[in-house]
Amino acid sequence: MKKASIVQKVIILAVYALLPIIFSHSYQLRLLNLLIFFTMFTLSSNIIFGHTRQLFLCQGALVGIGSYISAILPERLGVAPWIILPVGALTSAGIGSLISAVSSIRRLSIIFMAVLTSSFQVIFGELILGLRHITGADEGIVIRSDILRGLIGANRELVYYYLLIATLFATVIIYDKIVNSRVGVAFRCIVEDEIAASFIGINVVKYKVLSAFISSFLFGFMGGLYAYYNLYICPSMFQNIDVHILVMLVFGGMGTLTGPLLGAGAFTLISELLRPLGPITTLIFGILLIILFLFFREGLVVHLKRITGQFFKKHKLCF
Amino acid sequence: MLELIIDGITFGLLLSLLGVGITLIFGLGEILNLAHGEFAVICAMLALIFMERGVNTLLSIILGLLITGLIGLALERSLISLVYRARGETRILLGIFITFGLSLAIHSYLVNTIPKAFFSVKLPFEAIRIGGLIIRPSTLLSAVISVLALVLLEVFLKKTYTGKAIRAIAQDEMDAQLCGVNPAPLRTLVFILGAVMAGLAGILYGLIATVAVIIGVDFTLLALIVAIVGGVRSIYGNILSGVILGIVHTIASFFLGAYLSLVILLSVTIIIILTRPEGILGEKG
Numbered sequence: 368m369k370k371a372s373i374v375q376k377v378i379i380l381a382v383y384a385l386l387p388i389i390f391s392h393s394y395q396l397r398l399l400n401l402l403i404f405f406t407m408f409t410l411s412s413n414i415i416f417g418h419t420r421q422l423f424l425c426q427g428a429l430v431g432i433g434s435y436i437s438a439i440l441p442e443r444l445g446v447a448p449w450i451i452l453p454v455g456a457l458t459s460a461g462i463g464s465l466i467s468a469v470s471s472i473r474r475l476s477i478i479f480m481a482v483l484t485s486s487f488q489v490i491f492g493e494l495i496l497g498l499r500h501i502t503g504a505d506e507g508i509v510i511r512s513d514i515l516r517g518l519i520g521a522n523r524e525l526v527y528y529y530l531l532i533a534t535l536f537a538t539v540i541i542y543d544k545i546v547n548s549r550v551g552v553a554f555r556c557i558v559e560d561e562i563a564a565s566f567i568g569i570n571v572v573k574y575k576v577l578s579a580f581i582s583s584f585l586f587g588f589m590g591g592l593y594a595y596y597n598l599y600i601c602p603s604m605f606q607n608i609d610v611h612i613l614v615m616l617v618f619g620g621m622g623t624l625t626g627p628l629l630g631a632g633a634f635t636l637i638s639e640l641l642r643p644l645g646p647i648t649t650l651i652f653g654i655l656l657i658i659l660f661l662f663f664r665e666g667l668v669v670h671l672k673r674i675t676g677q678f679f680k681k682h683k684l685c686f
Numbered sequence: 687m688l689e690l691i692i693d694g695i696t697f698g699l700l701l702s703l704l705g706v707g708i709t710l711i712f713g714l715g716e717i718l719n720l721a722h723g724e725f726a727v728i729c730a731m732l733a734l735i736f737m738e739r740g741v742n743t744l745l746s747i748i749l750g751l752l753i754t755g756l757i758g759l760a761l762e763r764s765l766i767s768l769v770y771r772a773r774g775e776t777r778i779l780l781g782i783f784i785t786f787g788l789s790l791a792i793h794s795y796l797v798n799t800i801p802k803a804f805f806s807v808k809l810p811f812e813a814i815r816i817g818g819l820i821i822r823p824s825t826l827l828s829a830v831i832s833v834l835a836l837v838l839l840e841v842f843l844k845k846t847y848t849g850k851a852i853r854a855i856a857q858d859e860m861d862a863q864l865c866g867v868n869p870a871p872l873r874t875l876v877f878i879l880g881a882v883m884a885g886l887a888g889i890l891y892g893l894i895a896t897v898a899v900i901i902g903v904d905f906t907l908l909a910l911i912v913a914i915v916g917g918v919r920s921i922y923g924n925i926l927s928g929v930i931l932g933i934v935h936t937i938a939s940f941f942l943g944a945y946l947s948l949v950i951l952l953s954v955t956i957i958i959i960l961t962r963p964e965g966i967l968g969e970k971g
Binding site for chain 2: 422424469473475476477478479481482483485486487489490493494496497607610613645646647649650652653654655656657660661
């Protein structure tokens with residue numbers, strides 16, 4: 368890892384770690400926690416869509432699988448939630464890689480990917496509603512097994528916040544390692560031109576499945592963590608995740624590290640400002656999605672770099 | 687059982703109306719219209735609004751269809767034409783996301799403004815009895831109108847110059863352009879046509895059942911399935927797949943319940959996509 372990149376990460380970590388000093392109210396802490404969840408979702412979506420251009424319109428289902436497994440299994444089997452969390456994550460990862468493997472072996476075009484994955488999303492939703500005796504359908508599930516049971520008395524939101532930051536930074540470091548390795552080079556080749564990539568000896572299917580595995584694992588893991596954090600899940604939580612993730616990803620900038628961080632931050636802010644409007648916010652996010660994809664496809668990071676680049680050029684500073 | 691099949695066929699023809707629109711719009715501009723089902727709901731709701739103002743039922747339906755066409759025109763000119771600027775895979779991706787956002791926006795707007803609006807048309811006729819079979823006149827009327835609309839569309843595509851030009855673009859855009867066909871106005875026309883046919887499907891669904899505002903997403907999904915299973919450029923494939931899906935959906939809903947029926951339909955779709963991805967929507971896989 369280059370020195371500049373280490374410095375950058377340390378600064379980001381420091382900023383995240385110090386945020387609770389300014390925002391110490393438990394409501395603000397909750398927002399910060401949601402911010403980290405959004406960031407993680409966007410980061411993992413970035414791996415699959417930003418880096419290998421696989422259109423997964425079933426991210427809500429992948430998160431939901433992790434959530435529901437983590438919510439249901441510990442009480443039914445009588446085991447600790449810590450054991451179930453990876454189980455849920457691996458289940459999501461398995462399903463995600465299966466979708467990716469099947470569609471890249473069959474060379475499905477984007478259209479088919481869209482229909483296939485959104486069909487899967489709907490199947491998931493219908494199953495949750497249909498298997499009422501297990502999933503509680505619309506009423507959702509209240510979770511009694513808290514992973515932080517031993518820490519009662521401590522500030523629950525704060526403890527979760529640092530747990531989430533630790534997860535986020537583990538992910539960021541692993542992400543950085545991947546992107547700067549041979550795998551990252553392969554990813555870039557696949558985005559540029561899949562056929563050319565396979566000509567120079569890159570196993571396109573392998574790398575696509577790998578990226579699907581990593582990001583679906585993260586989706587499932589964060590889904591499980593979200594279930595334990597929120598202590599309640601219901602189907603409507605997983606309905607609009609895809610839209611939110613897409614808005615965050617495109618706004619921040621696909622294929623970059625800082626993009627998802629900025630995108631999730633902006634999204635949390637916007638959705639908090641729009642909260643008084645109630646359910647009509649979905650309308651605004653729909654319009655936002657259209658506008659972003661039409662006029663802001665490169666994302667904030669690229670635009671910021673361009674602006675700062677011009678600024679430094681103008682003042683004859685090196686950048 | 688026979689009644690179920692008749693209901694299924696009627697519903698299937700209605701789905702074909704939706705599926706044909708998706709196929710045509712995709713064939714001409716490579717845009718997978720994920721907001722297609724919303725046009726059905728928009729049209730039904732417009733007709734409902736006119737009906738509540740005391741306008742004659744038939745007149746309000748016609749007004750609804752007209753306004754749906756105009757909305758289609760406005761959307762195509764403003765939003766969708768921006769997508770055509772992009773080429774290749776970018777255009778397909780843009781098309782998916784823009785129409786996805788559009789569907790979300792329309793759906794959310796309708797659900798929030800008129801959540802309890804239900805559109806249905808009651809005919810002043812009694813049920814017809816043929817032998818032991820009871821056929822509702824509304825079912826019959828719905829089926830007849832769907833067939834009529836599909837036949838008209840086929841005639842339009844096969845016999846008129848405009849229709850031939852549309853098929854030429856669907857087959858090969860570049861070659862059609864070399865022959866002097868300008869795709870832009872035809873794309874607009876096809877988008878409007880698709881919107882109006884979806885609107886008609888919404889109205890006809892009001893004849894056989896009730897249109898609620900939340901149903902748009904289901905319409906889109908079913909129409910996508912029809913377009914995929916149909917798998918050919920001609921509209922016959924769409925009609926066939928629509929009818930089969932309609933029958934399967936109706937019978938499965940009757941015996942297994944709505945949730946499981948949709949799960950089965952979607953699983954079948956996934957299997958079809960995975961086993962024969964070469965042909966759908968006139969696209970080569």
